[in-house]
Structure formats: C-alpha cells, structure tokens
Amino acid sequence: xxxxxxxxxxxxxxxxxxxxxxxxxxxxxxxxxxxxxxxxxxxxxxxxxxxxxxxxxxxxxxxxxxxxxxxxxxxxxxxxxxxxxxxxxxxxxxxxxxxxxxxxxxxxxxxxxxxxxxxxxxxxxxxxxxxxxxxxxxxxxxxxxxxxxxxxxxxxxxxxxxxxxxxxxxxxxxxxxxxxxxxxxxxxxxxxxxxxxxxxxxxxxxxxxxxxxxxxxxxxxxxxxxxxxxxxxxxxxxxxxxxxxxxxxxxxxxxxxxxxxxxxxxxxxxxxxxxxxxxxxxxxxxxxxxxxxxxxxxxxxxxxxxxxxxxxxxxxxxxxxxxxxxxxxxxxxxxxxxxxxxxxxxxxxxxxxx
Amino acid sequence: xxxxxxxxxxxxxxxxxxxxxxxxxxxxxxxxxxxxxxxxxxxxxxxxxxxxxxxxxxxxxxxxxxx
Amino acid sequence: xxxxxxxxxxxxxxxxxxxxxxxxxxxxxxxxxxxxxxxxxxxxxxxxxxxxxxxxxxxxxxxxxxxxxxxxxxxxxxxxxxxxxxxxxxxxxxxxxxxxxxxxxxxxxxxxxxxxxxxxxxxxxxxxxxxxxxxxxxxxxxxxxxxxxxxxxxxxxxxxxx
Numbered sequence: 001x002x003x004x005x006x007x008x009x010x011x012x013x014x015x016x017x018x019x020x021x022x023x024x025x026x027x028x029x030x031x032x033x034x035x036x037x038x039x040x041x042x043x044x045x046x047x048x049x050x051x052x053x054x055x056x057x058x059x060x061x062x063x064x065x066x067x068x069x070x071x072x073x074x075x076x077x078x079x080x081x082x083x084x085x086x087x088x089x090x091x092x093x094x095x096x097x098x099x100x101x102x103x104x105x106x107x108x109x110x111x112x113x114x115x116x117x118x119x120x121x122x123x124x125x126x127x128x129x130x131x132x133x134x135x136x137x138x139x140x141x142x143x144x145x146x147x148x149x150x151x152x153x154x155x156x157x158x159x160x161x162x163x164x165x166x167x168x169x170x171x172x173x174x175x176x177x178x179x180x181x182x183x184x185x186x187x188x189x190x191x192x193x194x195x196x197x198x199x200x201x202x203x204x205x206x207x208x209x210x211x212x213x214x215x216x217x218x219x220x221x222x223x224x225x226x227x228x229x230x231x232x233x234x235x236x237x238x239x240x241x242x243x244x245x246x247x248x249x250x251x252x253x254x255x256x257x258x259x260x261x262x263x264x265x266x267x268x269x270x271x272x273x274x275x276x277x278x279x280x281x282x283x284x285x286x287x288x289x290x291x292x293x294x295x296x297x298x299x300x301x302x303x304x305x306x307x308x309x310x311x312x313x314x315x316x317x318x319x320x321x322x323x324x325x326x327x328x329x330x331x332x333x334x335x336x337x338x339x340x341x342x343x344x345x346x347x348x349x350x351x352x353x354x
Numbered sequence: 355x356x357x358x359x360x361x362x363x364x365x366x367x368x369x370x371x372x373x374x375x376x377x378x379x380x381x382x383x384x385x386x387x388x389x390x391x392x393x394x395x396x397x398x399x400x401x402x403x404x405x406x407x408x409x410x411x412x413x414x415x416x417x418x419x420x421x
Numbered sequence: 422x423x424x425x426x427x428x429x430x431x432x433x434x435x436x437x438x439x440x441x442x443x444x445x446x447x448x449x450x451x452x453x454x455x456x457x458x459x460x461x462x463x464x465x466x467x468x469x470x471x472x473x474x475x476x477x478x479x480x481x482x483x484x485x486x487x488x489x490x491x492x493x494x495x496x497x498x499x500x501x502x503x504x505x506x507x508x509x510x511x512x513x514x515x516x517x518x519x520x521x522x523x524x525x526x527x528x529x530x531x532x533x534x535x536x537x538x539x540x541x542x543x544x545x546x547x548x549x550x551x552x553x554x555x556x557x558x559x560x561x562x563x564x565x566x567x568x569x570x571x572x573x574x575x576x577x578x579x580x581x582x583x
Contacts, residue, residue, distance in 0.1 A: 116417025
C-alpha cells in the first residue's frame with residue numbers, strides 16, 4: 001500500500017485504512033450513546049466513495065442522530081423529556097496524485113432548531129522524497145439558530161477555521177504529525193434553553209437568560225505519534241493543548257494499542273481530558289454579570305474515555321466488520337447540578353470495498 | 355521556532371529520512387492517523403459537544419445545536 | 422504547568438470585560454410592590470406555572486409558592502424577603518438596554534400581538550396571559566418598565582401593610 005500522508009480536512013481524503021475499493025467503497029456505521037444524565041443518542045451513517053477516474057475521488061455521506069434527553073438542563077426548566085432528529089448530508093471531491101492532494105467538501109445539517117452549512121477546502125503536498133508532507137486546510141460554517149416550537153426566535157452563528165499540518169517519518173517504525181488549528185466564531189453562542197443562576201436577595205436563585213460573548217477565537221496544537229512494534233502492532237498516541245479567548249485551557253492525551261492477528265484486529269484505547277473553566281463561568285453567580293452561562297462544558301472538569309474495538313477483515317481486505325465499546329466518566333467539580341456523568345457508547349461498522 | 359523548523363527540514367533533506375524501501379511498516383493500515391474517517395467523525399462529534407475544546411483530530415462533521 | 426497555561430493564555434489573551442457586571446434596569450420598587458406584584462400573583466404565580474420553584478422564572482405568592490415551607494405560613498402575608506426576590510426575579514428578565522424586547526413583556530403576550538412563544542399558553546390550553554397590548558395588566562408592566570413611579574409607601578392591596 002502506497003504510503004499516504006495526506007492531510008485530512010475534507011472527508012474525501014484517502015489517508016484511511018478502511019478497505020479501499022478500486023471502484024468504490026461503501027461504509028455503514030451505527031452507534032449508540034447512553035449516560036446517567038438520562039440522555040440517549042442513536043447515530044447512523046452511510047458513506048460512499050467512488051473513483052470515476054484514477055486521480056479523482058468523489059464521496060457522499062448521510063448521517064442521522066436521534067436524541068432523547070431528560071438531562072438536568074431540561075429538568076431544571078420543569079419541562080418534559082425532549083426528542084429530536086438531526087440529519088446531515090455531505091459531499092466532496094478530491095484530486096489525488098503521487099505527491100499532492102486537493103479536496104473540497106460541503107456539509108448540510110438540519111435539526112428542528114438548527115440549520116448549518118459547512119464548506120471545507122484542503123490541500124497537501126509531499127516534499128523531500130515523501131519524507132515530509134505539509135498540509136493546509138480552511139473551513140467556513142454558517143448556522144441558523146432557532147428554538148424548538150418558537151418561530152419568533154432566530155439567531156446566527158458563523159465560524160471560520162484554518163489548519164496547518166506537518167507529517168514525517170521519524171524512523172522506519174515511527175510516524176509523527178504536528179498540527180495547529182485556529183477557529184473564530186461570531187454570533188449567538190449561548191443556548192436558548194438554559195438560564196444561569198445568581199443568588200437572589202432572599203437566598204433563592206434568580207434565573208437570567210444565558211448570555212455568552214459573541215466572539216470566540218480558539219487555538220489547538222496537536223502532536224500525534226504512531227509507533228510500529230512487533231510484527232503487526234501499532235501504538236497510536238496523541239497530545240493536544242488548547243486555549244481560547246474565553247479563558248478555557250485544556251489538555252487532551254491518549255493512546256491506542258492496535259494488534260493485528262491474521263484477519264482480525266484488536267485494539268484498546270484510553271483518552272484523558274482536563275479543562276480549566278471559562279473566565280466568566282460560575283456555578284451560581286455572586287451577582288448579575290453581562291456574561292453568565294449554565295453550560296457545564298465551560299466549567300473546569302475532567303473526563304476519561306476507555307474502550308476496546310475488534311475488527312474482522314476477511315476477503316483480502318475487501319470487507320471489514322468492526323465492533324467497539326467505550327465507557328466514559330466525567331467529573332464536574334464546578335457544576336453542582338451534575339457532579340459527575342457516567343456512560344458508554346457502542347458501535348458497529350461495515351466497510352465494503354468494490 | 356523558525357530555527358527549529360529549519361533544523362527539522364535540514365535533517366530530512368540531508369538524506370537521513372526514511373528510504374522508500376524502509377516504509378513497509380509505515381504503510382500499514384494501523385499506522386495511519388485517520389484509518390477510519392467515518393468512525394473518527396462519530397467519535398469527534400461526541401468529544402466536540404461534550405467538551406469545551408475543538409481541533410487537532412479531523413472529523414466532527416457539520417454544525418450542530420448539540421450543546 | 423499552571424505557569425505555562427497562564428503564559429499561553431496571556432500570550433493569546435482573553436477578551437476584555439468577561440467579568441463585567443450587569444447593570445439591571447433602574448425601576449421603581451414601590452410601583453412594583455403596589456401595582457406589578459398583584460399582576461404577577463394573579464397571572465403568573467400559580468403552582469403549575471411560575472409558582473413552581475423548578476421553573477427558571479419563579480415567584481413567591483400568598484397561598485402558593487412560599488419561601489417558608491411550613492404549611493401554616495401558606496396564607497401569611499408576603500415577607501420582605503419574598504418581595505425582594507420577586508423584584509429581583511422580574512428585573513432579571515428585563516433587558517435594560519432594550520426594554521421593549523424584555524422577556525417579562527413578550528413571553529406572556531400572544532404571538533398574534535407580537536409576543537414570543539410561551540409554553541404556558543399551550544400546556545394548559547388557556548391561551549396566553551395577555552391577548553393584546555391594551556390589556557390593563559399588560560399596561561401595568563409596560564408603564565413600570567417605562568419608568569412609572571408610585572408613592573413610596575404604596576403596597577400590594579390586601580397586603581396588610583400601609
């Protein structure tokens with residue numbers, strides 16, 4: 001298999017290791033999410049990639065999420081469990097040759113209170129006899145934000161993003177990637193369903209509509225290292241540092257051990273995340289502020305994900321069936337309404353190369 | 355920082371990089387950074403909307419009112 | 422580690438004024454106690470509505486939601502603390518910079534009259550609180566938000582206070 005160090009911004013990027021057909025590849029995946037905050041999500045996706053010509057790859061994908069939640073956010077509002085369906089369609093085209101790749105993608109997603117259009121452009125080129133791949137990516141997304149059953153509520157949220165990446169082999173057994181991502185969002189970034197709380201004069205809580213800054217600039221630097229060991233085993237590790245101008249800083253790290261045994265592939269992974277709160281975040285505000293949020297994902301918290309995956313790849317890499325299971329635990333020391341969250345995801349995937 | 359980048363490039367350009375015939379292991383599927391884009395998209399979607407950070411791992415899909 | 426985080430955040434920078442205090446609308450308290458509180462008690466404070474402490478906007482009223490859970494105090498006169506809470510809760514849903522667009526005005530107003538969607542209008546099939554802007558109780562709210570004042574000693578009728 002030709003070594004491909006293409007930069008993935010567009011979904012048509014071919015640096016993937018699912019079975020790849022000479023003519024087309026079909027991918028079908030379904031996954032479930034369940035947590036003890038009374039939220040369940042079922043996601044299914046089907047994607048097709050085709051090569052109408054040698055250097056051209058076209059792709060299309062459809063994804064559907066079904067969400068059912070009686071989360072602490074909903075209970076606080078004294079409303080009942082809500083359910084929602086989100087649909088996403090995506091299409092892309094890529095031009096790939098031995099040392100260069102260009103790609104473009106479009107994604108449209110729809111929920112009853114959200115519409116989104118995303119475009120992405122990407123390119124990469126190999127240098128130094130394929131010992132260095134540099135890639136650039138850019139994206140733009142525009143969102144129309146609504147509120148369930150409320151035709152009078154309408155806001156906008158737009159974001160522009162960019163990335164630069166470098167990939168190189170550090171040795172015959174090691175691949176390294178370093179990347180920098182920047183994103184800038186402008187518009188409505190609060191939730192129309194949440195209210196933040198301040199302590200009132202009688203000691204009872206006073207609720208204020210959530211209000212977040214309308215501008216957010218986000219930066220991430222990521223290092224990834226894949227190390228080959230034994231006959232057919234890889235250790236894939238990553239480390240990301242993130243900061244933004246709301247004051248959030250985080251570290252993400254993890255590793256995955258992938259073991260190949262004939263037609264089977266077994267892997268175990270662990271991922272740890274720790275975040276420092278946004279500067280304007282308080283669980284209960286000491287006094288009314290211009291920016292007040294009830295979003296626990298803007299508080300200081302930690303989480304850990306750990307999972308296993310098994311894949312069967314018979315028929316000379318033309319078919320792949322995989323199963324995965326991941327458990328997770330969140331700890332929210334600054335969010336009194338949900339001090340922790342425990343849950344799991346499970347997934348089933350089928351990839352058929354034609 | 356620029357000196358570091360130039361140093362890395364100089365090392366790679368000097369021929370100390372990996373030769374083509376040495377890349378057998380690197381070409382294996384499990385050595386790819388994004389071996390399964392659709393699986394990665396589903397995973398990153400969970401992370402992006404359960405955490406306060408984004409970026410660095412590709413995927414994630416389109417916009418979402420998932421928060 | 423903390424030093425590194427501080428350095429990086431300092432280099433990238435947080436936005437200014439993330440800790441800015443919110444200036445609430447400077448509205449007349451006696452007018453609220455005398456004129457607005459009765460409207461809230463009558464039209465909003467039912468236990469199934471905003472007398473429910475689980476609701477984001479919740480109020481204290483006689484014979485409904487009380488600060489003191491003792492059932493013997495259910496019909497007692499409203500306390501100063503309860504009035505203070507209701508006043509603060511009302512100010513929290515007033516946009517000081519754009520008072521015409523305040524939640525306290527537009528939520529209970531029928532959509533056909535220019536109001537916002539109000540779940541309460543559907544939950545109990547009774548329609549919205551105010552069907553038109555010329556409703557006398559709606560006028561009380563708009564007058565208050567518009568800066569109306571009252572004599573300092575005026576209190577809610579039947580409150581037993583001077």
